[in-house]
Amino acid sequence: MNIEKAAGQLSELGHVARLNIYKALVKAGHTGLAVSEIQDQLEIPNSTLSHHIARLVKVGLVSQTREGRVLRCHAQYAQLDALISYLQDECCSL
Amino acid sequence: MNIEKAAGQLSELGHVARLNIYKALVKAGHTGLAVSEIQDQLEIPNSTLSHHIARLVKVGLVSQTREGRVLRCHAQYAQLDALISYLQDECCSL
DNA sequence: ACTATATTTCCACTATTCTAGAAATATGGT
DNA sequence: ACCATATTTCTAGAATAGTGGAAATATAGT
Numbered sequence: 001m002n003i004e005k006a007a008g009q010l011s012e013l014g015h016v017a018r019l020n021i022y023k024a025l026v027k028a029g030h031t032g033l034a035v036s037e038i039q040d041q042l043e044i045p046n047s048t049l050s051h052h053i054a055r056l057v058k059v060g061l062v063s064q065t066r067e068g069r070v071l072r073c074h075a076q077y078a079q080l081d082a083l084i085s086y087l088q089d090e091c092c093s094l
Numbered sequence: 095m096n097i098e099k100a101a102g103q104l105s106e107l108g109h110v111a112r113l114n115i116y117k118a119l120v121k122a123g124h125t126g127l128a129v130s131e132i133q134d135q136l137e138i139p140n141s142t143l144s145h146h147i148a149r150l151v152k153v154g155l156v157s158q159t160r161e162g163r164v165l166r167c168h169a170q171y172a173q174l175d176a177l178i179s180y181l182q183d184e185c186c187s188l
Numbered sequence: 189a190c191t192a193t194a195t196t197t198c199c200a201c202t203a204t205t206c207t208a209g210a211a212a213t214a215t216g217g218t
Numbered sequence: 219a220c221c222a223t224a225t226t227t228c229t230a231g232a233a234t235a236g237t238g239g240a241a242a243t244a245t246a247g248t
Contacts, residue, residue: 003117007110014105015236016097019185023097026185035195045238050196052236069194069245080185084178087107091120091174109206129225139208144226146206163215163224 001086009059009083017044018052022061025075032065032074095180103153103177111138112146116155119169126159126168 013019024041025033033041039049053073056062060079065072107113118135119127127135133143147167150156154173158165 003110003113007108007113009108010104010113011108013181014101014103014108016101017236019097019101019104023184036193046195047197047238047240048236051238054196055235066245069192071195075185077186080181084181084186087174087178090117091113091169092171092178111206130223140225141209141227142207145208148226149205160215163222165225 001082003090005059006083006086006090009061009079012055012059012061015052017042017048018056021049021052021073022056022075022080025062025073026077028075030074032072034067034070034072036070038073095176099153100177100180100184103155103173106149106153106155109146111136111142112150115143115146115167116150116169116174119156119167120171122169124168126166128161128164128166130164132167 013022020042021038024038028037035046035049035053038044038053039046042049044052053062053064057064061076063074063076065074107116114136115132118132122131129140129143129147132138132147133140136143138146147156147158151158155170157168157170159168160166
C-alpha cells in the first residue's frame, strides 16, 4: 500500500452509489452479485451502474467473473482490509 | 455514522494532498500544526492548501483553533475511528 | 441465422473539483 | 495609525467526474 493507491481507493469509496455497491457485494458474501442483481437492489441505470462498477474494479476493490451472460461481481475484502490497515498505521498512531 | 457522512469523509481523504495533510496532522499529535507548518512540510501554495484544509474541516476530520495570527489544525482522531468502524461493520462482515 | 438477455461503450451534457495568483481579512507588534 | 505575518476569499481556467440514453458487444438458446 502506498499513498496514491490508498487515496485512489478512498476516493472511489467516497461516493454514495459506489459505497452502496460495495456494501451490497460484501453482504452478498463469497457468491457475489450479478450486475443485474445490483441494479435490481439499487435501481441505478445500467450505463451509470457499469461506470461505477468499472471504477471499483479499476482500483482493485471489486473483481468480476463471467458466468455465461452474467458478470458476477465480488468484493475484494483483502483490499479493504489493507486500506483500513494503512489508515490505522499511518493515520491513527498518536 | 451514516452512508452519506462516510462517503463524504472517504471522498475527502481520497486525494493525495489531503491525505498527506491528514497524515501530517496525526503525526504531529495533540499539538497539531499551524497552517504555515503544513505548508512548509508539503509545499502547497497557500490558497490551494487553504482550500484542502477547509474541506477536511467541513467533513469533521480536522478542527482548527486560532492562536493569535496562527491557525492551528488538529486531526479529529475520533472521526477517523468512527469511519473505520463503519467500514469494518458495514463492509467487512462476511 | 435469429432472438433474447446481460452488460458495456459511446456520446454529450452538466456539475464539481483542482489549482493558484491576486486581493482581502485578521491579528499582533511598534 | 502603520507595518508585518498568517490565512482566507475571490476569481477564473483547466481537468475530472457524474449521469443516462442509445448503440454496440457478448453470450446462450432455438
